Amino acid sequence: MSDIVVIIHKEWADMIRNRIVFSMLVLVPLIMTAIPVVMLYVAGSASATPSDLDQLRPMLSSNPVFAGMDPQEALQATLGSNLLILFLLMPLIVPITISAYSIVGEKLTRSLEPLLATPISTQQLMCGKSLAAALPGIGMTWLGYAVFLLAARLFAVSDRVFNVFVDPMWLVAMFVLVPLLTIMADEVGLIVSSRVDDPRAAQQLAALVVLPVIVLFLGALLGCILLNALTFLAAAAVVAMADVGLVYLGTALFQRETILTRWR
Amino acid sequence: MIEVSGLTKDFRGNGHVVRAVEDLTLEVHEGEVFGFLGPNGAGKSTTVRMLASLIAPTRGTATINGLRLGVNDAQIRAQIGILTEAPGLYERLSARANLEIFARLYHVAEVDGQVAKYLRLMDLWHKRDAEAGTLSKGMKQRLAIARALLHEPAVLFLDEPTGGLDPEGAKTVRECVSSLRCEGRTIFLCTHNLDEAERLCDRIGVLRQRLIAVDTPEALRRKLFGRQTAIDAAKLTPAGLERLRALPFVRHVEVRPNGDHGSHLTVNLRDPVAENPAVVRVLVDQGAEVRYVTEVRHSLEDVYLNLMHEPAGTVQ
Numbered sequence: 001m002s003d004i005v006v007i008i009h010k011e012w013a014d015m016i017r018n019r020i021v022f023s024m025l026v027l028v029p030l031i032m033t034a035i036p037v038v039m040l041y042v043a044g045s046a047s048a049t050p051s052d053l054d055q056l057r058p059m060l061s062s063n064p065v066f067a068g069m070d071p072q073e074a075l076q077a078t079l080g081s082n083l084l085i086l087f088l089l090m091p092l093i094v095p096i097t098i099s100a101y102s103i104v105g106e107k108l109t110r111s112l113e114p115l116l117a118t119p120i121s122t123q124q125l126m127c128g129k130s131l132a133a134a135l136p137g138i139g140m141t142w143l144g145y146a147v148f149l150l151a152a153r154l155f156a157v158s159d160r161v162f163n164v165f166v167d168p169m170w171l172v173a174m175f176v177l178v179p180l181l182t183i184m185a186d187e188v189g190l191i192v193s194s195r196v197d198d199p200r201a202a203q204q205l206a207a208l209v210v211l212p213v214i215v216l217f218l219g220a221l222l223g224c225i226l227l228n229a230l231t232f233l234a235a236a237a238v239v240a241m242a243d244v245g246l247v248y249l250g251t252a253l254f255q256r257e258t259i260l261t262r263w264r
Numbered sequence: 265m266i267e268v269s270g271l272t273k274d275f276r277g278n279g280h281v282v283r284a285v286e287d288l289t290l291e292v293h294e295g296e297v298f299g300f301l302g303p304n305g306a307g308k309s310t311t312v313r314m315l316a317s318l319i320a321p322t323r324g325t326a327t328i329n330g331l332r333l334g335v336n337d338a339q340i341r342a343q344i345g346i347l348t349e350a351p352g353l354y355e356r357l358s359a360r361a362n363l364e365i366f367a368r369l370y371h372v373a374e375v376d377g378q379v380a381k382y383l384r385l386m387d388l389w390h391k392r393d394a395e396a397g398t399l400s401k402g403m404k405q406r407l408a409i410a411r412a413l414l415h416e417p418a419v420l421f422l423d424e425p426t427g428g429l430d431p432e433g434a435k436t437v438r439e440c441v442s443s444l445r446c447e448g449r450t451i452f453l454c455t456h457n458l459d460e461a462e463r464l465c466d467r468i469g470v471l472r473q474r475l476i477a478v479d480t481p482e483a484l485r486r487k488l489f490g491r492q493t494a495i496d497a498a499k500l501t502p503a504g505l506e507r508l509r510a511l512p513f514v515r516h517v518e519v520r521p522n523g524d525h526g527s528h529l530t531v532n533l534r535d536p537v538a539e540n541p542a543v544v545r546v547l548v549d550q551g552a553e554v555r556y557v558t559e560v561r562h563s564l565e566d567v568y569l570n571l572m573h574e575p576a577g578t579v580q
Contacts, residue, residue, distance in 0.1 A: 006368040010354070017356035017395075110350035114411065117316055118369040119342040257319040261275060261310075 003120045007128025008135070015098060015132075024097045025136060032090050033144035036083035037151040043076040044155045065164050072157050077164040080152065081227075084170060085217045087148070090141045091182040092210045099133035099189030100206040104199050107259065116256055126190065126251050133186035134179075141178050169229040177232050180239040185209050187246035194254045265419060265450045266292035266315065271324035273310050284310040286474045288324065292467075294418075297441075297451040299465030301458070301568060306471045308454040309349055312421045315452070316346045329418055342370065345412035346421045351404045355397030359388055359407050362396050363414060370415035382410035386440065402433025409440060420444065423454045438464065458564040468564075470571045477571050484567045490515065492560035493536045493543065495529040496522060497552045504550030511546060513539050530560060 015021050066077055106112040115125070149165060156162040189206040196202050216235070219225030271288040274281050285307035292298040302308050313319045315326060317337035326333040331340045353362050363379040372378045383389045386406040391399060396407060405425065412420060425441060426434035434457075441464055444451060455461050461468050462481055469478040477484055500519075508531070509517050515532040522528040533539045536559050544554055 002371075003369060006365060010357075010365045013361060014354055014356055109355060110348070110352040111354055112352070113318065113348045113350075114346065114352045114366070114408070115369075116318055117341055117344075117346045117348070118366065119338045119371075120369055121338065260313060260318055 003124045004128040004131065007120070007125060008132045011098070011102065011129060011132030012136075018101075021097060021101060025094060025140070028093050028097070029090055029140040029144050032086045032093075033147050036080060036086060036148055037155075039083055040076060040080045040148075040151060041155045043079045044072075044157050046075075047072070065167050065169070069160060073161050076155075076157055077161045080156075080161070081164055081170075082217075082221055084145075084148070084165065084173075085213070085220060085227075087141050087145050088173060088177065088181060088213050088216070089210055090144060091137045091178045092185040092213060093207075094140050095133040095137035095182050095186035096189045096203070096206045096209060098136065099129065099186040100193050100202040101199050102129045102133065102190060103193040103254075103259075104196060104202045105193075107197060108199070113260055116260065122254050122256065123251055126254060129190060130183070130186050130247075130250070133189060134182045137182040137185065138179050141182075142174065145174050167229075169227060169232060172229045172232045172236070177236045177239065180236055180243055181213070183243045184239050184246060187243065187250045191246065191250050191253055194250075194259065265294040265296070266290075266298075266326070266328050266452065268315070268326045269324055271311070271314060271326055272322050273307070273314060273319070274322040283473065285314070285321075285471075288471070288475050290469055290475060290478055292450060292452060294450055295448045296466045297445050297453060297464050299461035299468035300452060300454045300471060301456075301461055301468055302471035303572065304456075307473050308471055309423055311471070312346070312423050312452065312454055316344055316421055317341055342415070343417055344419045344421060345415065345417035347405075347408050347412045347423060347425055349423045349427065351408035353396040353404055353407060353411075356395060358393050359383065359396055359399065359403075360392040362407060363411055366411045367414045372415050378414055382413055386410045387436075400433070402429050402436060405429060405433065405437055406440065409437065413444075417449070419450045419452065421452045421454075424456065425453070426455070426457055426460060434460075458568055462564040470568060472572065477567075481564050481567065484571075485562050485564075488567055488570050489560075489562050490532045491534065491536050493531045493533055493540055494558050494560045495531065495543070495547070496526065496555040497529065497547055498526045498555065500527045500529075500547070500552045501550055504547055504552050507546050507550055508543065511539075511542060514543070526555070 015025070065081075066074055069077060103112070106115065149162075152162050152165050156165075185206075188209045189202070192206045193202045196205065216225060216227075220227050225231065268288055268290050271285060272283070273285040274283050276282075288307075288311060300308050300311065310319070314321045315328060315333070317333055317340045320334060328340050329343050331343065333340065354365070357365075360379060360383065363382065364375055367375040367378055380389070383392050386409060388399075388403060388407055388410065391403060396404065399407065409422075409425065412422075422441065426437050429437060438460060441451065441453070445464065451464075453461070453465060465481070467478065467480050468484070470476050477487075479487070505517065505519065508514060508529075513534055515534070517532075518530040520528045520530075531543060533543070540557060544557060547554055
């Protein structure tokens with residue numbers, strides 16, 4: 001365990017001093033938190049009309065959490081609820097920023113060989129690097145969600161609107177799906193990072209992992225996918241299975257010999 | 265300390281098999297500095313990586329400090345120190361942080377004390393809080409050596425420790441290796457620098473995919489060139505030269521003109537100390553004026569270049 005902690009500390013210390021990576025880590029969550037907060041405020045201060053309610057009716061009728069809301073509440077609740085999906089993108093983007101650079105970065109600086117020459121096992125190394133990427137992803141997302149809830153407490157036009165954002169559906173999403181998505185993203189990042197020799201290629205390839213969540217986001221916006229606790233639990237089950245496979249794959253694909261002898 | 269038998273490494277890629285190291289057999293004794301010489305691509309770094317259990321051999325066996333390669337890899341890595349070809353430091357972290365990370369990974373009992381000890385020993389204490397990326401090449405190399413020593417390994421692999429350093433930096437690193445030798449550590453030193461090998465190494469091995477020679481530098485000289493005496497003489501006559509060649513212990517005589525009426529002779533002998541007086545006597549008896557007599561000492565570079573142009577075969 002102590003070796004894993006050493007790797008986590010090392011990754012974080014290096015990451016904090018890497019201006020590009022660190023600014024990405026701060027800016028992305030900041031923007032992704034600011035957008036729903038601002039929109040929530042705007043939706044709360046703009047006056048909604050019954051015709052707005054008519055436009056939102058298909059979405060409102062599909063989900064019982066919106067039942068009995070007036071136009072103003074419905075507008076703010078649906079907008080806020082849809083934008084909460086950004087908090088499912090955050091645990092993908094933040095870890096990828098770290099993990100996609102994690103191994104390829106060490107290849108470039110030639111620091112991987114001395115590291116691999118220590119008694120640390122591949123599993124410990126991968127676990128350390130994985131956690132170093134996952135923990136900020138989870139932490140930033142939860143922090144962003146907390147800030148959003150605080151803003152919702154201030155800007156929500158009623159308790160009914162606020163309650164939509166702490167519905168079990170979102171609690172499942174935040175506390176079950178988010179950690180699982182984070183693991184998925186950082187494992188994909190590590191796998192790509194251990195197979196390519198260019199950090200930009202690693203970032204771009206690993207970024208493809210956000211596609212499923214974008215599909216979910218668009219599906220929810222267009223009313224094709226019904227978001228509820230069950231949907232998120234089902235998604236969590238699928239992601240959990242993918243995570244197990246990716247963890248094994250990540251360790252199996254991390255070939256010390258290939259890494260040391262094929263990359264110059 | 266290090267026993268290697270039939271170690272072979274093949275790399276596969278794009279349908280080709282490239283043999284990097286072939287049938288390497290050697291022993292490095294405890295407390296010995298063993299120099300590993302060879303041209304680029306000879307397999308030196310591959311050998312070090314195999315012995316440091318970073319990559320697996322295709323064939324053959326090796327034990328390091330009694331631990332079997334491929335069986336006790338993690339224990340081997342815990343007991344050896346390695347200076348890789350590139351320092352491979354975490355350039356954004358301080359010199360001290362770099363060492364602390366590795367001290368922890370090697371499970372050093374007293375991290376702070378050990379880190380401070382090696383920062384001082386490598387004359388880097390004043391740079392302890394400087395980012396590794398801001399250090400000079402020589403300082404980075406010393407920091408990398410310190411990193412390899414933190415856990416007090418019994419065996420140390422140094423891959424080109426003075427590569428790319430200016431003369432002053434190289435001298436400091438050489439002094440450092442020299443002091444490690446005095447501590448009785450077993451050192452496996454890969455180098456292109458023949459002067460460095462000559463000065464530091466007890467024995468050397470010359471690799472060109474296969475080990476083509478292994479012995480002390482002096483023994484290799486004798487094996488390749490025999491022992492030679494250089495004589496500068498004047499008034500050397502053909503008869504005198506004939507008498508010299510007729511001596512039973514003289515293997516070969518080479519004569520070159522050397523200034524006015526002078527000649528420079530190179531005489532191959534079995535035992536110059538015992539045979540030089542007879543050689544000089546013969547020359548003087550035949551009227552030659554001997555100006556000086558000295559033993560020819562071939563450089564390690566001569567030995568190396570000679571070996572590189574030899575057909576494959578091991579000079580033991």
